[in-house]
Amino acid sequence: MRLFVAIQFTDEIKDSLTGVLHDLKTQGVGGKYTPKQNMHLTLAFIGERRDPDEVKTVLASVPFKPFKLGIAESGNFGNLIWAGVKGNQKLKTYVRDLRAALDAAGIPYDKKEFVPHITLIRDASSSKPFKVAVPRQEMMVKKISLMKSENKNGRMVYTEIWHN
Numbered sequence: 001m002r003l004f005v006a007i008q009f010t011d012e013i014k015d016s017l018t019g020v021l022h023d024l025k026t027q028g029v030g031g032k033y034t035p036k037q038n039m040h041l042t043l044a045f046i047g048e049r050r051d052p053d054e055v056k057t058v059l060a061s062v063p064f065k066p067f068k069l070g071i072a073e074s075g076n077f078g079n080l081i082w083a084g085v086k087g088n089q090k091l092k093t094y095v096r097d098l099r100a101a102l103d104a105a106g107i108p109y110d111k112k113e114f115v116p117h118i119t120l121i122r123d124a125s126s127s128k129p130f131k132v133a134v135p136r137q138e139m140m141v142k143k144i145s146l147m148k149s150e151n152k153n154g155r156m157v158y159t160e161i162w163h164n
Contacts, residue, residue, distance in 0.1 A: 002149040003046040003055060005098060008160065009118075010139045013071060014039050017083055020074075020134055021120060025079070029129070031079070031124035038158050039118055041069075041085065043095050043144065044102060045110040051112060052146060055164045058105045059146055062098050064164050067091065068144045073118070074132035081124045082117035083134045094144070 009017075025033075031047045046055060070086035085091065095114050102109050120132075146162040 001047060001052065003049050003052055003060065004042050004147050004149065005044040006145050006147050007041040007141050008145050009039055013137045013139055014031055015159040016135055016137050017118060020083065020132065023133060024121065024130060028123055028128060029121065029126045029130050033121055034119050038156060041116055041118055042097055046107065051139065054105065054150060055107060055146060058101045058107060059144065059164060060099050064094065064144055066140055069139055069141050071134060071137040074134045079124045081121040081132060082119050085116035
């Protein structure tokens, strides 16, 4: 099964980001829009694993204390448009500790630099300039989730299989 560690968002934040997507559609931006139910913040992409139990054990060993998370910016990686997280030292420290624990357990994961973002549109395109207006939002992160990703009827479905 395909696994990743993530923060799931409140309905209020998902609704706000869905509003951003609606605004981009009205501006004529095309691409693969992220469905509301799939909006999340990936902390570590693990990929294919037969058995998630070892990953669950590692996640359980990483100390976690709830913290505030603020969504407040936007950006892009090429033609991928994202909403970003305000500078957050508690988030960065948790991700550093999580990745160190995965390394110590010998669990491979995508080791790209951690740039906290929420994917809004993949393969974005527009024939004219557009503006991404992300309203400021905050939430308390109360848990970290181990998610599995499955392709069902041509759509990606993310399901929480464990949380701390």
